[in-house]
Amino acid sequence: MKLVSGKTVAVIGAGLAGLSAAITLQDAGCDVEVFESSDRVGGRVATDVIDGYQLDRGFQLINARYPELVRLGIVSELDFIVASRTIDISLGTSQVSLGDPRRHPFSALNPATGSILTKVRFLSYLTSHAKAGMSVEEELIKYGNLYARVLKPFLSGVFLTSPANVDAVSGKEIIRSFISGKPGLPAHGVGELAKALAKRVNTIHLNSRIDAIDQVDADSVIVATDVTTAAQLLDIPNVPKLASSTTWYHEIPEGVTSSKNLLIDGQTRGPVINSIAISNMVPSYAPSGRTLLSSTTIDFSSESEVRRHLAIMWGVSSSDWALIAKYEIPKSLPIFGVGAQGAQSSQFAEGVFIAGDYRTAPSQNGALLSGRLAAQELLLN
Template sequence: MHDVIVIGAGLAGLRCAGLLSARGLDVVVLEATDAVGGRQRTDIVDGFRLDRGFQVLNPAYPALRRSVDLDALALGSFPVGVRVRTAEGMAELRHPLRYPLSIAASLRSGLVNTRDAVALARWVAPALVHPLSRLARNDVAVREAWDAVGLSGPLRTAVLEPFLAGVLAESRGETSNAFARLLVRYFALGRPGLPAQGIAAVPEQLAAHARAAGADIRLGAGAERISARGEEIRVEVSEGDSVNAARVVVAVGPDAVTDLTGLARPAMNGLQTWWFAAAEPPTASALLTVDGRGRGPVVNTVVMTRTVPSYAPAGRHLIAATCLLPRGTDPAEENEVRRHLSEIWGADISAWELIRRDDIADALPAQPAPLGAARSPRYAERLYVAGDHRDTASIQGALASGERAARAVLSDAGSSSRAASLHR
């Protein structure tokens, strides 16, 4: 019998397994698919590296810095700013402290006025000095918070709303204001980017750490049922023998967590990403580009190879375009996406080759207001649940949830002194 079974080899499960194995526990990880990573997967298609949907990695996440060797990822960093298609042309807004020479251009763009700038400062400032628990007091939807500080001009409608729509996977402004502020803090403090080998390099590094510590990671081993049997828990595995352990951590996606535990399915937001190959890029800029005119269906687009050249074969470029994927509505079609991209870039894109379209219905857990405290990993006797749906909808939330689950397991197993040594 094992000490712990971790079901799911996504970020939360791998982080939990690595910490438990490093403390001497006998851990087996059951993963239903053919690779680790969960939503953080990368495929090689015709020499292009395609993540499962457009993703970014923010080195400012505290749990990420605790979990992986960032230098080994060889991160390519996006510029901290955004390009905006306006009725007059293309404008750029960059982080004013990192790019002070860009301030004059930002003021000339017509997207920034004094009232909006003051309102944005009032909205952002608390996030830079207060912890999330303080920000979450009297939490409201982000649209209500922007109304309250007087943020109503083009900086909101043409920049923040389209930018955050792609980050939060929703465009109605229903997301928790506290969570939106937290993300903006991370953007302000870090330089989001991507590993040279794709986003999958993060879970692959976590898996390597867990295996080095002694964890047994079994791929193609889908958990079908969990049942308590005296002092042990049995996990029945598809097309394999059942596995027994003293404790089980469930770190799986929304459908599987309901099937295995009976927990209500977490509400999720969806995104659709289109991957195009081109011989020539539409711009020399590496900035993420949005449409400030309120048109759709594309919420953002970027030339990936300006930041991570390794995402494409030599002499080719990779362009990503992301749309929202709301439940109950028809997804965007290729002709709509191409039309909109041509408008955004101001270029003829008819020669671009569509490599793949990713419809990710469960891209991110919904994070409506009011933002609740991170949920306890303890679900039942010797049964634990981990994942970003138990924390915040982010890589930070997934890793932090895995850490909390590991602490709870160690504490409940009578290893309080070891649990206290884990990062908090």
């Protein structure tokens, strides 16, 4: 990119999109200031510490093979712990496992998660082009038990909505990224990713709320806030539909599980879409000798309903599990419905550009990509 030294740019929002935009602009020689309304960077990509527990604001993994993370070379700066490539499925009173066939070939032989032929056919789905005008569910429902017991509950946790609500084309790209990816977490929480990116940005103003574009003095502005705030700043009448979620953190007794795998319910017997003893995967998430369970719901649910469902999924009583924290996240992810397409241009008006995952893809990679694209388009103007 041609250097444009001397150009001043204000970036509103220090989430992944804003940080990516700022880094791209700085590398091109721009004078960049980032304004963030809260007291921290990262947006939803943040980690709290409560009573010795590390609690991410919503269960989320980092895919170390996301193209934008590879381009930035940021994962090498994190104490990254790779997640298991196997998921456990609760069926009846037992659990079965399904793993990456390259590493766990025998797990694919269990007919409870679909026949071998069905699983082979699913591989052909991954290499084919998605059909426009269809949902993810419409493309996958033909895979029978593999879809009903494994793919649907798993993907509901990925999209934070039913696959019936997600466009087949954009959805398939995300599914492929999971199949070929390298998911995991930094030892000190997902928020370490945002902190590492922020270290590359020269000027970030925290606790700096911007209510109007004319509050900032710059040649150009990139609005990299959540979509609702962007709509308020730019007077945009319609915004994309957003998925909401709630993450529940419980301390569970030692011995309940030694598994590091994500657990889903293959029979949808309650509101929980996934659950994981996250401190088994990353020991620093819980004090020594304790186990932290992270569970996600996408529909309104009481704690008693969540406890009942967790007891079914894990096969043990949950009555004595201590609730450490509950995170309600009303703007978890944008929903790319059937026929939805990413935005073609980041420019909103003369000198004003927009970035955010709702413009590209509902993922960390989508947020980072949108920030870079907005910055590059700004540089060409």
